[in-house]
Amino acid sequence: MKRSLKIFYLYALLSYKTIFQTKLGVVFLIMGKVFRFLFLFSLIYLIFSKTKLVKGYTLDQMIIFYLTFNIIDSTVQILYREVYRFRPQIVSGSFDLILLKPHHPFFRILLGGVDFLDIILIIPYVLLLIFFALKIETISFVSIISYLTLILNSFIIATSFHIIVLALAILTTEVDHTIMIYRDITGLARFPLEIYKQPIQGIFTFVIPVGIMMSFPAKALLGLLNPATYLFSFFFSILFLLISLKLWKSALTKYQSWGG
Amino acid sequence: MKKYWAVLTVTIKEYFVYRLNFILWRFRVVLNILLPLFLWSAVFDKSAVVGNYNMSQFISYLVYGNLIGTFVFGTRTFDISSDINDGKIINTLLKPVSFFTYSFAKELADKSVNVFFAFIEMYIIVSVFNLNIIPPKNLLLFIPIFVNSILISYFINLTLSFLGFWTTEIWPIRFIYVMLLSFIAGNYFPLDILPQSLYNFIMLTPFPYMFYLPSKLLISNIAIQQYNNSFIMSYLWLIGSYLITRLTWIKGIKSFSFWGR
Numbered sequence: 250m251k252r253s254l255k256i257f258y259l260y261a262l263l264s265y266k267t268i269f270q271t272k273l274g275v276v277f278l279i280m281g282k283v284f285r286f287l288f289l290f291s292l293i294y295l296i297f298s299k300t301k302l303v304k305g306y307t308l309d310q311m312i313i314f315y316l317t318f319n320i321i322d323s324t325v326q327i328l329y330r331e332v333y334r335f336r337p338q339i340v341s342g343s344f345d346l347i348l349l350k351p352h353h354p355f356f357r358i359l360l361g362g363v364d365f366l367d368i369i370l371i372i373p374y375v376l377l378l379i380f381f382a383l384k385i386e387t388i389s390f391v392s393i394i395s396y397l398t399l400i401l402n403s404f405i406i407a408t409s410f411h412i413i414v415l416a417l418a419i420l421t422t423e424v425d426h427t428i429m430i431y432r433d434i435t436g437l438a439r440f441p442l443e444i445y446k447q448p449i450q451g452i453f454t455f456v457i458p459v460g461i462m463m464s465f466p467a468k469a470l471l472g473l474l475n476p477a478t479y480l481f482s483f484f485f486s487i488l489f490l491l492i493s494l495k496l497w498k499s500a501l502t503k504y505q506s507w508g509g
Numbered sequence: 510m511k512k513y514w515a516v517l518t519v520t521i522k523e524y525f526v527y528r529l530n531f532i533l534w535r536f537r538v539v540l541n542i543l544l545p546l547f548l549w550s551a552v553f554d555k556s557a558v559v560g561n562y563n564m565s566q567f568i569s570y571l572v573y574g575n576l577i578g579t580f581v582f583g584t585r586t587f588d589i590s591s592d593i594n595d596g597k598i599i600n601t602l603l604k605p606v607s608f609f610t611y612s613f614a615k616e617l618a619d620k621s622v623n624v625f626f627a628f629i630e631m632y633i634i635v636s637v638f639n640l641n642i643i644p645p646k647n648l649l650l651f652i653p654i655f656v657n658s659i660l661i662s663y664f665i666n667l668t669l670s671f672l673g674f675w676t677t678e679i680w681p682i683r684f685i686y687v688m689l690l691s692f693i694a695g696n697y698f699p700l701d702i703l704p705q706s707l708y709n710f711i712m713l714t715p716f717p718y719m720f721y722l723p724s725k726l727l728i729s730n731i732a733i734q735q736y737n738n739s740f741i742m743s744y745l746w747l748i749g750s751y752l753i754t755r756l757t758w759i760k761g762i763k764s765f766s767f768w769g770r
Contacts, residue, residue, distance in 0.1 A: 277681030281688045288692040295703070296548070300555045303548075423529050430533055433540040440544070444551040446638055449543065 256356050261363040264330075268365055278366055286319060286370070289439060304443040309384050310471055311440060316378040317467040318439045321400065323367040323374060325407040331362030332411045333428050336418045345506050358415060359408075387472045395469035395479070405486040406462040409493035410435075416493070416500035438463030458485055512606060513614040520585070520618035535626050542575045542634065545697045560702030565641040566728050570699050572631055572642055574724035578696060579627035581658045581719050583620045586612065586666040587683075590673035596767035608758075609667075616663055645727040650736075654726060657743045658719045664750035665715065671754070674761030689714075695721030712739065715746040 269275060293315060297308040306314070335358050338344040347357045382388055414427045438459045442450050454460035461482050468474040524531050546568065553564040562570070589612060592598040601608060635642055645651070669686060673679050693700075694716040700708055711717055722739050 271678055271681075273676075274678045274681040277678075277685050281681070281684040284685070284688045285692070288688075292697060295698070296552055299559045299702075300552050302555055303551050304554070421529065423527050425530060426534065426537070430537055430540075433537045437540060437544055440548060444547045445543065446547065446550075449547075 253352075253356070256352050257360055260356065260361040264361070264363045265365055275366060279369060282366070282370055286374075289315065293440075304441060306441055306443075309381050310467075312381050313378065313385070313470060314441050314464065314467045315439055316374055316381065317400075317470075318435075318463045319374045320371060320378065321403045321407065321463060321466070322435065323371045324404070325411075327364050327367045327371070329359055329407070329411045330364035330367075331358055331360065332414055334362065335415055336422070336425055336427075339418050339504070340422055342506055344504065355412075359411060382470060385471060388470065389472070392470050392472050395474070396466050399466035399469050399474075399479070399482060402482050402486050403462040403466060405490055406458055409486070409489040412490075412493040412497050416496040419500040419504050435459050435463060441467075458489060461485055513610055516606075516611055516614040517618045517621075520615045521622055524618075524622050535630065538579065538623075538627065539630050539634070542571070542631075546571055546634075546638075546640075549698065560699065562699060562702070565643050567699070568640050569643045569728045570724050572635065572640065573645065573727045574696065574720055576624065576627050576631055577655065577658065577723050578694075578720055580620045580624045581655075581662045581723075582690065583616075583623040584662070584666045585615045585619045586663070586670045589667070589670035590679040590683075593670070593673035593761075593765070594677050594679075598765075599767055602762075612667070613663065620659070643728060646729060647726045651723055651726045654718075654740065654743055655723045657747045658723050661715055661743075661746050661750050662719045664747075664754040668750070668754045668757050671757040671761045674757075674765050690716055690719070693717070694719050695724065699725060701725075712742065715750060718743040718746050 290312070293308065293311050296303060297311070301307075303311060335344075338347070338358070344354075344358075347354050350357065382393075410431050411428075414431055417427050434453070434457055437445070437449075437453060442453060442460045442464050445453070450460075454464075465474060465478065465482055469479075549559070549567055549571065550564070552559060553567070557563065559567060589598065592601070601611060604611070634640070665686070669679065669683050672682060690696075693711050693714065700711055700717055700721045703711070718739075722736075722743060726736070
């Protein structure tokens with residue numbers, strides 16, 4: 250464990266140095282992310298200036314969904330940014346050099362590029378969430394614990410998604426934006442999935458579990474989730490993780506290395 | 510003209526070499542329209558009118574806007590900045606072609622492929638979700654404004670790519686541009702539902718003339734005179750963006766040097 254943490258720390262340190270070599274880039278990227286967050290945040294206010302409820306949700310509830318999405322999404326990007334750079338390593342064959350290293354390849358290809366820009370952004374997201382959560386009358390100690398547990402569950406699902414993206418990069422070198430498809434799909438859950446008609450709602454809850462990942466924690470905090478759903482969420486995330494690991498192992502056997 | 514036609518057709522063929530990649534790219538485009546479409550549909554569950562729009566006008570704005578956006582925003586100019594940075598642009602400069610027309614031919618190929626598939630996708634979305642779309646209006650007015658949108662977008666994208674003559678950090682600058690474009694061009698809602706002062710401010714920027722104005726024209730019943738200022742601004746931005754692009758190109762090409770080719 251200590252060795253693993255040290256390897257993670259070393260890769261994070263290298264990532265930090267790489268990111269902050271391009272200072273102007275850092276400023277522009279943070280500005281862009283802040284702008285995107287503020288725009289969608291303002292969009293919620295704009296919507297609620299025209300109506301009082303959206304699919305039964307109030308303004309504060311909607312904001313909790315949005316902030317929860319941002320917290321999960323940003324944390325996942327902090328940890329798994331390196332996945333965005335994996336495909337070129339497969340195409341060039343330089344993944345060989347990673348496989349030769351005396352540690353699990355996930356340390357490099359999954360966790361090896363900590364994104365420090367998102368660390369800066371996650372702090373205001375959490376503070377805003379606390380502010381808006383305190384305005385919810387039904388909030389309780391149990392709902393907070395449920396929320397945090399389901400957030401952890403979301404990270405398991407997100408990890409599985411990223412492992413699947415890694416596996417697909419090996420299996421199909423033709424597709425160069427699988428991770429962006431993941432981003433677009435999860436982006437649909439910025440707001441409660443109830444806004445979508447069927448079958449979209451069902452697909453994005455039970456087939457591609459972005460609903461479980463992004464909406465369920467917020468629902469738990471608001472006391473809108475029944476106990477059976479918790480069990481279903483945990484079962485689904487563990488199953489999804491096992492499937493992703495199986496796919497990864499299978500993909501690894503198909504990797505053809507240099508000149509393949 | 511024949512050689513630019515050849516560039517256009519070759520670029521289209523390139524897309525169909527990587528078919529799976531292309532299909533998934535289109536899937537992403539479909540995903541991106543779903544959020545504004547359903548979010549606003551949910552709002553209309555409780556309100557009959559938003560701003561000056563009823564549900565079918567609002568949804569028509571988003572659907573037409575998506576088609577327009579596919580044509581206006583689709584671009585291949587991303588390649589130019591990396592070509593400048595790694596020197597590959599020399600290959601194009603040595604060819605007996607106008608660089609601007611050559612890249613515009615590639616741009617048109619990208620836009621044509623995208624808009625062809627966008628029509629099919631939108632037809633499916635409208636049919637599956639039974640969306641009530643109003644027939645397009647003001648087509649004669651729309652066409653010149655639509656051409657302006659394409660050209661303004663093309664020139665701004667070119668200018669951003671030409672920044673590659675001075676810096677390798679084009680991606681963060683483009684990221685800011687894409688964010689602004691995504692949100693204040695009117696992709697998520699017609700801009701005139703915003704507070705008046707904010708709306709007036711946004712109308713001073715080039716972004717609404719690439720999406721909002723042509724989309725609004727297609728659904729609008731308002732008298733033409735009310736658009737006069739917007740039309741003037743659209744042409745001003747067209748001229749302005751063209752001049753900036755030419756200036757950046759002239760300055761950039763003078764400062765450009767590379768070796769080994």
